[in-house]
Amino acid sequence: MxxxxxxxxxxxxxxxxxxxxxxxxxxxxxxxxAEPGPITANVSLTSDYRYxxxxxxxxxxxxxxxxxxxxxxxxxxxxxxxxISWISDAASASGKSASAPIEMDFYAGYKxxxxxxxxxxxxxxxxxxxxxxxxxxxxxxxxxxxxxxxNFTFDAVTGYxxxxxxxxxLFGFSNSSGSNYTDLTVNYDTGVWGLTLNAHAGxxxxxxxxxxxxxxxxxxxxxxxxxxxxxxxxxxxxxxxxAYISTNAKNGAYINPQGxxxxxxxxxxxxxxxx
Numbered sequence: 001m002x003x004x005x006x007x008x009x010x011x012x013x014x015x016x017x018x019x020x021x022x023x024x025x026x027x028x029x030x031x032x033x034a035e036p037g038p039i040t041a042n043v044s045l046t047s048d049y050r051y052x053x054x055x056x057x058x059x060x061x062x063x064x065x066x067x068x069x070x071x072x073x074x075x076x077x078x079x080x081x082x083x084i085s086w087i088s089d090a091a092s093a094s095g096k097s098a099s100a101p102i103e104m105d106f107y108a109g110y111k112x113x114x115x116x117x118x119x120x121x122x123x124x125x126x127x128x129x130x131x132x133x134x135x136x137x138x139x140x141x142x143x144x145x146x147x148x149x150x151n152f153t154f155d156a157v158t159g160y161x162x163x164x165x166x167x168x169x170l171f172g173f174s175n176s177s178g179s180n181y182t183d184l185t186v187n188y189d190t191g192v193w194g195l196t197l198n199a200h201a202g203x204x205x206x207x208x209x210x211x212x213x214x215x216x217x218x219x220x221x222x223x224x225x226x227x228x229x230x231x232x233x234x235x236x237x238x239x240x241x242x243a244y245i246s247t248n249a250k251n252g253a254y255i256n257p258q259g260x261x262x263x264x265x266x267x268x269x270x271x272x273x274x275x
Contacts, residue, residue: 041067044272049082052181052204053225053247054254055262056103058085066105076123077108084129086262090172091135093257098133100141109147117153122146125164127171138211141172145181159186166207173217175208187231194233198243201226223249223263237274242267 042065048055049062056062066080087100109123127143135141149162162183170179183202190197203224206217229243247254249263256262 039069041275047269053263056084056086058089058256074111080105094136096134096136098135100129100131104128119151121149137172139169139172139174143170144168156189173206174211178207180205196231198229221253223247239272241270
């Protein structure tokens, strides 16, 4: 994508209040929390919505949220949404006028734990951008990807390897069907103060050739992105993530109308509440 939840997110300052050492605590207060239900929801604030290392919100904050339903059999469906500006920004840069303030993601898949600590995950993801006005795009930015992932757990270390494949053109790039993204993410629970360390590396390959040119999309737009960060769990579904993120996206390939790199180095903050 040219400007693109968040993948980072966020913002802010938190305060954590706790009540400890109370002598008159009811049975209800001390009971173990109920098991999570099949439906979960989440909402986030982010200092910049970065997806695969590229800003989708023109280096500005974004609000995000979604829900998931997980069946005991392993099948799941979900929806996730974020405020964006990259489509209207691209339209403005080409002298057009378009309104596309939101990204809506719809996905469904199946997870199967084939061995203790190892869960396979396959599914389909639809990126949908409700748009009005004239974007100037020669290719529809709506995108469909198939994905396969292998999740793993080794004591305090968790993570996954994931491969996503575009069966349509990718985010408005012309002739880009067959583009793909490879993702390695690893997390380490320190066991201290609710802190988890996060690391990620990914490679975005853009297939095809640039519109009206013999130049390959790959040589112009493919890139590697990476992230190092930490997440603080405050309990009750509230967490704050801080991360350093960067890419090696070529100069001029991903820039906003003001000439700033959308895949440049950044420190991002994300505040998330899950229900």
